[in-house]
C-alpha cells in the first residue's frame with residue numbers, strides 16, 4: 001500500500017475533472033482504492049464535477065423548436081427500427097432467405113442495433129471533419145486546430161475512429177466477430193455468418209436493386225448473392241446466406257430487378273475478408 | 275431526474291415509452307455537453323443520438339444512482355473519444371471509474387439545473403474557472419492546460435482543486 005500524502009489532493013482534483021493522463025490516473029486510482037482520506041477527497045471532487053457537467057444543460061429556448069424535434073425524431077426512428085428488427089419471431093423451418101433473416105439469432109439483432117449506433121457516431125466524426133469551420137464556439141475551433149497539428153493524415157483519424165467504433169461493436173456481438181470497413185458501412189463476420197450494414201444508400205429507380213456478391217475461396221469469378229432494398233432512410237442490414245468460411249470477399253453493386261448472374265455495374269465496394 | 279431507476283428498469287424491458295421519458299428529461303443536457311465540447315451543431319446531434327441509442331441498446335450499463343450524473347459522464351466520455359481520435363493521440367483512454375459514489379447528495383443534485391450551476395460557476399475567479407472548463411469541456415490534460423495558459427503545472431492543479439471546492443460550496447449553499 002502506498003503511503004498517504006496530502007500533496008496528492010491536487011492531483012485528485014485533476015483526476016476527478018478527467019484531465020489527468022492515463023498512466024497517472026491508474027496509479028492514483030490504485031492509491032485511492034486503498035486510502036480512505038483520498039477516497040473522501042475524490043468523492044467530493046467528483047460531486048463538484050458532476051454538477052459542473054450540468055452547466056452545459058440548455059434551456060428550452062436555447063435548444064428547442066425544429067432542431068430539437070429533428071433530433072428526437074432521429075433517435076426515436078432508430079429505436080423503433082431496432083424494436084421492429086428484434087420483435088419478429090423466428091419463423092420455424094422455412095429456408096427461404098426472408099425467413100432466414102427473420103430467424104436470425106440474437107447476435108444479429110444486437111449487431112443491427114450496434115450498426116445504427118456505429119453509423120451515428122461515425123457520421124459524427126465526418127461532421128466534425130467537414131463542418132468544424134462553421135462551429136459556433138471559437139475557442140473550441142482553436143482547440144481543434146491545435147489538436148489537428150498532432151494529426152499526421154486524415155486517414156489515420158478515420159481509421160482510429162473506425163477501430164474505436166469497431167471495438168464497441170465487438171462488445172455487442174458474438175466474441176470473435178471480425179469487422180471490415182466498407183464505403184458507407186461495415187461488413188461483419190461472426191459465428192460463420194456474414195452481415196452487411198450500410199447507410200446513406202441512395203434510393204434506386206424502379207427496376208433496379210442492390211445486389212451482394214461473394215468471391216468463394218479459390219474462385220476466379222464472383223458468385224451472385226442476395227438482392228436487397230434499403231429502408232426509407234437509406235439503411236440496409238443484410239445477412240448473406242453464404243457461410244463465412246467459404247467466402248474470401250464481398251461486394252455490392254446496383255443491378256436490374258431480380259438480380260444478375262454477373263455484375264453489370266461498377267460495385268459500390270469490394271471487400272476482401274482476409 | 276425523478277424515478278430514473280424505475281424508468282431505466284422499464285427500458286431494460288424494451289419499453290419505448292419509458293425510453294422516451296428518459297430522452298425528454300435528459301436530451302438538453304446530453305446535447306448541451308456534446309455541443310459545448312465539439313463546438314458543432316451537427317456533430318453534437320450525432321453524438322447525442324449515439325448516446326441515446328447506446329442507452330437503448332445497453333441499458334444495463336446504468337447501474338443505478340444519480341442518472342443525470344451518469345448520462346453526463348457517458349456523454350463526455352464519448353465526446354472525448356471523438357476529440358481524441360480526431361487528434362490521433364497515442365493514449366486515448368483516461369481511466370474511467372464507473373461507481374457513482376461521491377456524487378453530490380441526490381437531493382442537492384435534483385434541484386440543480388444548468389442555470390443554477392452556471393451562476394455558481396460565475397462566482398469562481400477566471401483563473402480557476404478557465405482551467406476547469408478547459409479540462410472538462412475542452413478535453414485537455416493538465417499538462418496541456420499548463421502549456422496553453424503558460425503556467426506551471428503545479429499552479430494549474432492547485433487552481434483546479436480550489437475552483438472545484440468553491441463550486442461545491444456554492445452549489446450546496448444555493449437556494450432552493
Ligand SMILES: [Zn+2]
Nearest residue numbers: 004005035038
Ligand atoms: Zn491517500
